[in-house]
Amino acid sequence: MNKTLRFLAVPTLALGALALSGSPALAADHSYQSTLGQINGSSASGTVTVDVTGNQAHAVLKVSGLAATFMDAPYPHVQHIHGGAQGACPAPSADKDGDGVISTTEGAPGYGGIVTTLSTSGDTSPAAGLDLKVAGQGASYTVDRTFEVNAETKAALEAGTAVVVVHGLDPATLSAAGQAAKSDLVPSLPLAATSPALCGTLKAGQMTMPVGGAETGITAGTAGPDAGALALGGGLVLAAAVGGAYVVRRRSARSAA
């Protein structure tokens, strides 16, 4: 107890700041997540989280295994949040014209139109939906964006009809008919370029997701026999840290009771 009191004698400012750090202050109003599944045999995989706080959305999209190159350059993958339909990814039966490829249009009855473009920079509105310059690049990448969420996207998220779709297939994996076909969206491009490769419906998270793992090992720096002496020895930062932890623990204990 003596030790504890000494730690608490640390300047109020530092303690106040640290005490704040114990609460989930930055928790989003709503958190959504999805594990993306492959479409059209792309053999890609991915995850996406969307945290909405007020009118701001923080989206993190991680993908891998997508088509890597297109005409000797990194393959551009346009990617969006779709909405306003059934909130569903297309089944193979969605391939109405039987060319072996579910085009973006053929998938639309399930996932709807574009409500947000998950661009790598700049505009996130539907208007940027087919801008290859701000598309994801190559086989594997992460897009981490914070943007103002529009009404359509917010409504789709809350209704459970928001669907993330990443487009762009390796033409070599398509049927002959599919390879010969033109894009239903941009006729100057091949069908492969705009067809869905990954798809997943955004669902409300069952928890406020922590960042990363947990520091569940006592490191040598704090576990050593000298740790106590060091803290008492006065390094202000270390002492403040211990004091902060104490305050946090007390608060947790109180709220638990």
Added chain:
Amino acid sequence: MPGSTASSSPPAAPAPSPADAAPAAPAAAEPDVLSRSEPVTLEIPAIGLTTGLIKLGLRDNGSLEVPEDKGNGAPASWYNGSPTPGERGPSVVLGHVNALGGHKGVFADLRQLRPGSDIIVLRADGSSAVFSMDHAAQYSKDGFPTLEVYGNTPGSELRLVTCDGYDPSTGRFNDNYVIYAKLKT
């Protein structure tokens, strides 16, 4: 010392309370779960572990708060932003692998658990949630797959998280070891 003995013996034979007892046949594929009740004690008979569970949240940077070791070991903790054990979703429980002074931490023996091992959580409403270990995985803290560990689950699941990957050159633990368990129904 490990697993700082908490509330010693639980109330005898608590009755599991099936949460949604009434609507027996809602849409398929949603396994039955228990109603919300905060956890009190964790028991893992296979490694002789009984520990109290404290309740902790997130730090300012969004990472998990961990139990503080004040010199006599620390109990395990339940992340109070995750579902309670037995509710639908992954309930997250943390424990140190080691303790001050070179002692074992409350979760030092998690590696001995095998798929099928029982993990029992006694809850504030007197019921218990009994989980069965499914699998375990070791992840680098640099590449921790948050969605896999913390992401939605169809039924009630449990995640026991501790450290691994001790690096003698830095004195740090580079990895997390995670046990995945599912509620027995």
